[in-house]
Amino acid sequence: xxxxxxxxxxxxxxxxxxxxxxxxxxxxxxxxxxxxxxxxxxxxxxxxxxxxxxxxxxxxxxxxxxxxxxxxxxxxxxxxxxxxxxxxxxxxxxxxxxxxxxxxxxxxxxxxxxxxxxxxxxxxxxxxxxxxxxxxxxxxxxxxxxxxxxxxxxxxxxxxxxxxxxxxxxxxxxxxxxxxxxxxxxxxxxxxxxxxxxxxxxxxxxxxxxxxxxxxxxxxxxxxxxxxxxxxxxxxxxxxxxxxxxxxxxxxxxxxxxxxxxxxxxxxxxxxxxxxxxxxxxxxxxxxxxxxxxxxxxxxxxxxxxxxxxxxxxxxxxxxxxxxxxxxxxxxxxxxxxxxxxxxxxxxxxxxxxxxxxxxxxxxxxxxxxxxxxxxxxxxxxxxxxxxxxxxxxx
Numbered sequence: 484x485x486x487x488x489x490x491x492x493x494x495x496x497x498x499x500x501x502x503x504x505x506x507x508x509x510x511x512x513x514x515x516x517x518x519x520x521x522x523x524x525x526x527x528x529x530x531x532x533x534x535x536x537x538x539x540x541x542x543x544x545x546x547x548x549x550x551x552x553x554x555x556x557x558x559x560x561x562x563x564x565x566x567x568x569x570x571x572x573x574x575x576x577x578x579x580x581x582x583x584x585x586x587x588x589x590x591x592x593x594x595x596x597x598x599x600x601x602x603x604x605x606x607x608x609x610x611x612x613x614x615x616x617x618x619x620x621x622x623x624x625x626x627x628x629x630x631x632x633x634x635x636x637x638x639x640x641x642x643x644x645x646x647x648x649x650x651x652x653x654x655x656x657x658x659x660x661x662x663x664x665x666x667x668x669x670x671x672x673x674x675x676x677x678x679x680x681x682x683x684x685x686x687x688x689x690x691x692x693x694x695x696x697x698x699x700x701x702x703x704x705x706x707x708x709x710x711x712x713x714x715x716x717x718x719x720x721x722x723x724x725x726x727x728x729x730x731x732x733x734x735x736x737x738x739x740x741x742x743x744x745x746x747x748x749x750x751x752x753x754x755x756x757x758x759x760x761x762x763x764x765x766x767x768x769x770x771x772x773x774x775x776x777x778x779x780x781x782x783x784x785x786x787x788x789x790x791x792x793x794x795x796x797x798x799x800x801x802x803x804x805x806x807x808x809x810x811x812x813x814x815x816x817x818x819x820x821x822x823x824x825x826x827x828x829x830x831x832x833x834x835x836x837x838x839x840x841x842x843x844x845x846x847x848x849x850x851x852x853x854x855x856x857x858x859x860x861x862x863x864x865x866x867x868x869x870x871x872x873x874x875x876x877x878x
Contacts, residue, residue: 581767582712582742583654583681584619585786586800588793589627591834591841592641594849601637603644605847610645614653617796619786621645622683624658626721627790627834632852635670642677656714660685664700668707681712683745688722694730705738712740718747718771728756735766745788747771751778758783773799774825777818780806790828790837794844794875795821820873827869830862840866843876 590613593605610621623645624630624638633641638658646655659670659682667684674682684704686697705713715734719725725748734741735757746754746768758768767785770776776787780803792799798817805814828836832855839858841848843866850857858866870876 581785583656583714583767583769585803586617586792586796587620587622587656587769587786587788588613588618588796589622589625589788589790590645591793591838591848592624592628592633593847594852596847596849598850598852601633601641602847602849603640605849606641607644607648609846609848610648610653613792613796614649616792617798617800618653618792620654620656620680621649622656622658622788625683625716625788626685626718627837628658629834629852629855630658630660632855638670639673639677642674642679646677646679654680656681656683658683658685659704660716662687662690664703667700667704671704671708671711675708675711679711681714681742683714683716685716686718686722686724686726688724691724694727697724697726697730698733701734701741702738705734705741709740712742713738714743714745714769715741716745716747716771718745720747720749725750725753728753728760731757732760735761741766743767743769743785745769745771746779749775751782754779754784755782772825773828774822777802777806777814790833791821791824793837793841794824794870795873823869824873827862827865830865831858836862836866839863840870843867843870 590606590610593602593609594600595602610623613621622628623641624633628641630638642655642657649655657670657674657677657679659667659674661667661670664687671682671684682704684701687700692700701713701715715726715731717726717731731744735744742765744757744766746757748754749772754768761768763783763785768779768783769785770779770787773787773789773791776784776789776799780786786803787799789796789799798821802814802817805811805817828840830836835851835855835858838848838851839862867876871878
């Protein structure tokens with residue numbers, strides 16, 4: 484059942500079809516209609532996939548009559564259209580595992596109790612714990628790692644310590660981004676010298692470059708170490724500027740070692756536009772928000788850069804595996820179970836809630852550095868109750 488922009492409905496018959504090699508059976512698909520016209524006396528629809536949700540229908544074929552058995556909400560019954568005859572731009576599924584895996588943890592940076600210096604011992608312990616509990620890669624010195632208040636010397640030592648802690652069990656991605664191209668290049672050289680597995684390059688913040696500036700910035704950084712994979716990081720809410728789909732696609736096509744993006748714009752349409760025009764086997768797209776992991780997997784995403792994986796890494800790993808095996812309902816149940824955790828970890832600016840929750844679970848991660856503050860008493864109480872409800876904290 485398709486809702487047209489006119490407010491009327493069009494009847495469509497769904498057959499099993501493939502999107503990026505994921506067979507979609509008995510699912511309700513919400514489409515945004517771009518155009519509707521006649522061609523050779525047949526109805527043609529230019530469509531844009533917006534979202535896929537599990538259906539309560541039990542057969543692979545769905546007709547509007549099964550939804551409305553009394554009064555049809557359209558003026559006349561248009562001809563049925565098989566979705567299998569419509570053309571969608573999609574690339575083949577990856578034939579090999581993504582270089583950074585599917586579950587990536589953006590790791591917090593532990594500090595001593597007064598916040599004066601990094602606690603490298605706890606960082607080592609936490610990195611090893613995450614590697615043993617579902618994480619395929621760790622991002623060190625990203626947003627969750629409080630990179631704005633770390634010195635580069637502290638970050639380089641963290642890279643080294645965490646790399647030693649996880650060995651071959653997990654990959655280490657260095658938060659090497661900056662709003663200074665030359666500074667990011669220097670950090671990228673250091674990551675390569677430490678034999679890390681890749682770098683995360685955030686969109687330049689504060690100076691708000693044009694799209695061409697973003698393109699040249701990322702291209703120059705990536706090409707300074709052509710054997711070191713790069714993940715782009717688009718987060719306009721923090722950077723003050725959005726890297727649009729065209730720029731991301733251009734970088735993915737032009738620069739061989741730009742292999743992934745962490746998309747944290749919260750814009751489904753932009754995510755789809757990038758996915759449509761980039762190959763899944765060589766360019767991987769990650770949700771930048773735990774609450775969007777499952778929806779974006781349905782749109783061709785690879786996985787997630789997660790904060791919640793500090794607490795439920797194995798469960799998130801299982802959710803992704805269930806979705807990819809076709810058990811969408813079971814994957815959805817995991818998402819629903821932890822949806823309040825996804826929400827409450829961002830009740831205050833990240834990583835304030837995450838570090839508070841880790842302290843409740845016995846991890847000596849210390850406070851956040853100023854200008855970030857301690858959580859409010861109300862947030863502390865909310866997180867305590869949530870962790871107990873999820874059986875993560877003893878009641």
